[in-house]
Amino acid sequence: MRGPESADLMLWKHLSFSPRTCSGHTRHGEGRSPLLMKMMYARKTSFLLLAALMAVMVLLKDRSNSESNSEEIKNIQRKMERSIEKQFRATAKVNSYVYTWPKCERNMSAANISGFSELNAHIQNFLYYRHCRHFPMLLDMPDKCGGPEESSEVFLFLVIKSSPGNYERREVLRKTWAEERQHNGLWIRRIFISGVTGSGQEKMRLNKLLQYEQNIYKDILQWDFEDSFFNLTLKQVMFLEWMERNCPKARFLFNGDDDVFANTDNMVEYLHDLKNNDGGEHLFIGHLIRNVGPIRSPGSKYYVPVQVEESNSYPPYCGGGGFLLSGFSASVIYNMSKSIQLLPIDDVYMGMCLAKAGLHPESHSLVKTAGLHIPSKVDGYDPCFYKEVLLVHRFLPMHMFLMWQQIRDPELQCSSSFKYKILNG
Secondary structure (H helix, E strand, O other), X not given: OEOXXXXXXXXXXXXXOOOEOOOOOEOOOOOOOHHHHHHHHHHHHHHHHHHHHHHHHHHHHHHOOOHHHHHHHHHHHHHHHHHHHHHHHOOOEEOOOOEEOOOOOOOHHHHHOOOHHXXXXXXXXXXXXXXXXXOOEEEOOOOOOOOHHHHHHEEEEEEEEOOOOOHHHHHHHHHOOOOOEEEOOEEEEEEEEEEEOOOHHHHHHHXXXXXXXXXXXOOEEEEEEEOOHHHHHHHHHHHHHHHHHHOOOOOEEEEEEOOEEEOHHHHHHHHHOOOOOOOOOOOEEEOEEOOOOOEOOOOOOOEOOOOOOOOOOOOOEEOOOEEEEEHHXXXXXXXXXXXXXXXXXXXXXXXXXXXXXXXXXXXXXXXXXXXXXXXOOOOOOOHHHOOOOXXXXXXXXXXXXXXXXXXXXXXXXXXXXXXXXXXXO
């Protein structure tokens, strides 16, 4: 559902959004990202500084060959070199394997926030680094979508949040609903997004594990920040930035956890049947949550103190277990996020970005992030309960593998009463 466009969204469309074709995708060569412009400016500035350095050295050398002037030249040279180095560090560096950023330093002034010393360590750490939007990239796949101009070939992009240690989950997903394939002639692509966990040898082993997986499957994005619950929003924002750079024309996205059962065949069919939306219009559907606010109980996993969020209410949002959105909406969320400080609850943060743009998430009856309500006397893993759904949370790896095989069995027969139970369960 789309309400009146906010001033933020209209301004973003005017200044930031590249011209689109009738299919809703950017035309070749039109528009440059702010990041690219920043990099071009930094490089140009660096070359100008280098030229100035050479000119100054020539002038001073012509003035005199004295020892004092020679020392003066060296001092100026050192200053200019430091300035050039600073310019290069101010922008990201690109190579063919990873897209890297300088390390983000903690904001020590966060300790001056009232009541800071009484907060738990993980909340203090969040506040120290809340301003950080860029971390060094350890694993990258810049050509995952075939390049920015070819990314429109990706109909459904599966973006799966996964911690480094969740190897078994990733392996099962690659063999089941997250398998890269064509369904009804439409491409499904997959990427896992991750940070780092552990310390010392354990951290090194997990990073090596992801590197080996990357060598085989080429389906991981990893950044050098702690992969924790409070950093899920950071992970989402950094992925959206990556998408703007490498996969800007993907039609639709599924964004979810690595322990959900997603019927991606059904997702493709649902999205393909949408009227007047090939990914260039707003879409954000899932399990809708509204009329709630921050949990203020310190014992809760979802505890958000007033030092993090003063408001006592959240805008409508879809549960973070999994949701579907259009490429258009993903781009809107990313651009709105630039002016909204990070909140540790990632699904709520998505709702905040949509609200700022004057857009709304919607509910879909076949997205079951809270699970299915199945009578206790009935087999909870009967495949007929799951054949029609878009998503159910949550599944163990072995159940995931078994269920995927069962629902795709051409001999599986289910009565219409199953769909009624699912829709009303």
